[in-house]
Amino acid sequence: MRSALRGAIGVAGFLLLWEAAGHAGFAPQNLFPPVSMVFARLGELLATEEFLREIIATVLAWLIALAVATGIAVPLGLLLGSYPAVRRATKVLVEFIRPVPPVALIPLLIVLIGNGPETKISLAVFGALWPILFNTIYALDELEPMYVETARSFGLGRAAIMTRVALPNALPFIFTGVRISASIALILVISVELRGGGTAGIGYWMLGVSQGIRQMDLVLAGTLVAGVIGLLSNYGLEWLQRRLFGWNEIAQEAR
Amino acid sequence: MTTMLEVSDLGHTYGSGDTAYTAISDLSFTVETGELTCIVGPSGCGKSTLLRAIAGLHTPTGGTVRLKGETVAGVPEDLAVVFQDYSRSLFPWLTVRDNVEFPLRSRGVSADDRASRAAEALEWVGLGKAGKKYPWQLSGGMQQRVSIARALACRPSLLLMDEPFASVDAQTRFELEDLLLRVRRELNATVLLVTHDIDESVYLGDRVLVLSKPPATVVAELPVDLPPVRDQITTRESDAFVSLRSEVARLLHGKEPATRSAPQVTSEAAGTGDQGVHVADGGTPKGQRTVTAPKNRRNGAGGKGRKKHMKTKKKRGVTVQRPR
Amino acid sequence: MSEQPRRRALGFLERWLVFAGAVVVWEIVTRISDSVFFPPPSKIVQFCAELWFVAEPTQLFLADTVYEDILPSLARALGGWLITAVVGISLGLALGRSRIAYEYLNPLVTFLRSVPPPALIPVFMVAFGIGAQMQIATIVFGALWPVLLNSVDGARSVDRVKTDTARSFRISRTEWIRMVVFPAALPKIFAGLRTSLAISLILMVMSELVSSNHGIGYRIQLSQNTFSFDTMWAWLVLLGALGYLLNNALLALERRMLGWQPKREAAPATAKAGG
Known part of the structure; x- marks a missing residue:
């Protein structure tokens, strides 16, 4: 209770400082607007259909990318994770592929795929694949042999052990991977939008208002929206993980 | 008395x-x-x-x-204290000798004096040769001896x-x-x-x-x-x-x-x-x-x-x- | 003990064998498909050589672009990352040891770290225009949070017995921070530093892609505009190599600084549960 109050005081203090600094005239208000101006602009924007469309475009691309990445990475991880040799080879390859920042592929993808939403979705899928894939493989690595022995003693076959023992056991790990991937996917979707891949989305919109006349109030309104999307996705997935795997200690640890 | x-x-x-x-x-x-x-x-x-x-x-x-x-x-x-939980009371990132010397640093003891007092204290508890090891490389009993040596080195x-x-x-x-x-x-x-x-x-x-x-x-x-x-x-x-x-x-x-x-x-x-x-x-x-x-x-x-x-x-x- | 170097050597061998195998497959596939967009690795290497090396001893046999694009990009990424490290670690340790300060700042920090870092580029672009200032500001602001939050976590991991021990021996404030809180937090700090390094590189490339007139990202963008995909791949390979090298350098530093940690193989099985 007290910590919530302190948190609120902290936020309020920050906003007040910002407001005061905005009025103090350190910089022209188009470069450093007071917070009230940013919120006023945000209010106006949220009332327009176009702006809401941009938000939806981003969120939708992010959700699709995350779903596709999960759909590919989990089965692939289960398959690769079942063979120790393949598992080790994959780890090595990923070690070499991972250091390339996915954003560097944006220009290539724009040429290959074009300016549609497919571009940002493809890149986000590519970036989001790895954490889920890795956590799935690791989860299989960590599977308690006792569970498998038990299942085998009840006469379960290889496939049944995979679906009824290994997978449920791996789910909390996998979900942790999904959470990491979610923020990566969001970063990549917005990055592609910023690079002008795609003709809609919050990043694309921010790029527009940041060029030409300097309108910091609009840019910051866009950043706030991006932050809220990020915050909601973090919290939403955390909440979901607690609901689904409250019994598991990793769920708590991953916070 | x-x-x-x-x-x-x-x-x-x-x-x-x-x-x-x-x-x-x-x-x-x-x-x-x-x-x-x-x-x-x-x-x-x-x-x-x-x-x-x-x-x-x-x-x-x-x-x-x-x-x-x-x-x-x-x-x-x-005053010096020896705690029950030696594994937490010793600092795992310091060697045995550094652990014993550690309190002496804050007391303004020179580096030479620190070294000799630590060596002496470790000798008292029969760990004269373990100075360069890390606590986790010792058994529980030896770790507790290190904390005793650390306390004694302060001459409380x-x-x-x-x-x-x-x-x-x-x-x-x-x-x-x-x-x-x-x-x-x-x-x-x-x-x-x-x-x-x-x-x-x-x-x-x-x-x-x-x-x-x-x-x-x-x-x-x-x-x-x-x-x-x-x-x-x-x-x-x-x-x-x-x-x-x-x-x-x-x-x-x-x-x-x-x-x-x-x-x-x-x-x-x-x-x-x-x-x-x-x-x-x-x-x-x-x-x-x-x-x-x-x-x-x-x-x-x-x-x-x-x-x-x-x-x-x-x-x-x-x-x-x-x-x- | 003799097992360990042998296993390490085997691991090393296995790793590069897999890598070589993958490159061979890549070579064959790209040669068969003969696509403009995906040149074979042999060709990429050739382009790398042409791009970055010259027969000019006065500039150490390195082409102008090394001095005009690669080094400035690296300097900005690493510079931003270093600022991030200093600010993140000191602020994080302070917040981790002060519950009250943490409670005041927690919601604010939670929001700020949720902002996807690339969304900061337009902000600093408007604030500073195009240039190093905007890039470093973006990197610092975007890569700060992993270091900060991990430092907070690490500083909090100092347990009650250690606090009591330090207090009962009247450990001075500086020794307490330098020799207790900092080393206790170090494993977490390194985890944060690695994430931040990756984010720094991403933001370096990204900010150069969006707007700049030199740098690695700019070169990649330029090769898209001129449809020279061989060059583009050369730059991509360079980025990968740089990321790999930097990450491994950081890992080596981490192993050195965390040498006191029990080795996994050597530690008794119970150490995990007890720690």
Whole structure:
């Protein structure tokens, strides 16, 4: 209770400082607007259909990318994770592929795929694949042999052990991977939008208002929206993980 | 003898209102210079609260602690503590020697002096060669020796020990007990040791203070008339030892002390009449211990007092304080 | 003990064998498909050599672009990351040891770290225009949070017994921070530093892609505009190599500084549960 109050005081203090600094005239208000101006602009924007469309475009691309990445990475991880040799080879390859920042592929993808939403979705899928894939493989690595022995003693076959023992056991790990991937996917979707891949989305919109006349109030309104999307996705997935795997200690640890 | 530590009317209550919990109340006792005093009490009786108050780690809600005549407010300079949980009390990122040197840094001891004092202290506890190792490379008993060395290197006027041997196995515990007796004899250290183990308190102490269940007060104060040089086998089977531990056990359980006739309890009797002796969560029956004592103990000086001591049947002056 | 170097050597061998195998497959597939967009690795290497090396001893046989694009990019990424490290660690340790300060700042920090870092580029672009200032500001602001939050976590991991020990020995404030809190937090700090390094590189490339007139990201963008995909791949390979090298350098530093930690193989099984 007290910590919530302190948190609120902290936020309020920050906003007040910002407001005061905005009025103090350190910089022209188009470069450093007071917070009230940013919120006023945000209010106006949220009332327009176009702006809401941009938000939806981003969120939708992010959700699709995350779903596709999960759909590919989990089965692939289960398959690769079942063979120790393949598992080790994959780890090595990923070690070499991972250091390339996915954003560097944006220009290539724009040429290959074009300016549609497919571009940002493809890149986000590519970036989001790895954490889920890795956590799935690791989860299989960590599977308690006792569970498998038990299942085998009840006469379960290889496939049944995979679906009824290994997978449920791996789910909390996998979900942790999904959470990491979610923020990566969001970063990549917005990055592609910023690079002008795609003709809609919050990043694309921010790029527009940041060029030409300097309108910091609009840019910051866009950043706030991006932050809220990020915050909601973090919290939403955390909440979901607690609901689904409250019994598991990793769920708590991953916070 | 001068008084090293004087605790008067010490009390501590956690929280307030309905949830208030009084851990200790009206605790008074003194520790004389050069003395090894053991405080024994049931688990969770507020021993740690008491020790933390003496160490100045928290401010008690009532009463005063005086070290060498000065009221303790905050951690006094002249004191060192050995904690039960050596694995957490030692710093894993420092080597054994750096751990021992560590407190000396803040006391402005020069690097050369630090090194020689650390080497000396490690020598005392028989770890002269382990200085370059990290704590995790040592066994539990050796780690606790490092924390003892660290405390001794500070040359404290008063050494506080909080259940120092509760986290090691029985054999190691014997070794460490003898090590403590030897070191404190050699250095003439003043030690206040808190334990839940009755046998340990009698074996180590010049004097045993028995605490009650919470709110803890001093129930009794027993001088230990065992010779300064003790031995895990003979001391523990001596009549004086056996009767003392029974005495402490009775006091801990809130019963009247036995009539102070000459002790008739033999070591066999102690083995069978064991129920009273266990205060807390101890593992092996204490009465059996003498049988399983380690063969090669560090303390070779056991023989001297043995014979003489078996005959000691001095009448002890027992002061009994009723819990209020 | 003799097992360990052998196993390490085997691991090393296995790793590069897999890598070589993958490169061979890549070579064959790209040669068969003969796509403009995906040149074979042999060709990429050739382009790398042409791009970055010259027969000019006065500039150490390195082409102008190394001095004009690669080094400035690296300097900005590493510079931003270093600022991040200093600010993140000191602020994080302070917040981790002060519950009250943490409670005041927690919601604010939670929001700020949720902002996807690339969304900061337009903000600093408007504030500072195009240039190093904007890039470093973006990197610092975007890569700060992993270090900060991990330092907070690490500083909090100092347990009660250690606090009591330090207090009972009257450890001075500086020794307490330098020799207790900092080393206790170090494993977490390194985890944060690695994430931050990756984010720094991403933001370096990203900010150069969006707007700049030199740098690795700019070169990649330029090769898209001129449809020279061989060059583009050369730059991509360079980025990968740089990321790999930097990450491994950081790992080596981490192993050195965390040498006190029990080795996994050597530690008794119970150490995990006890720690």
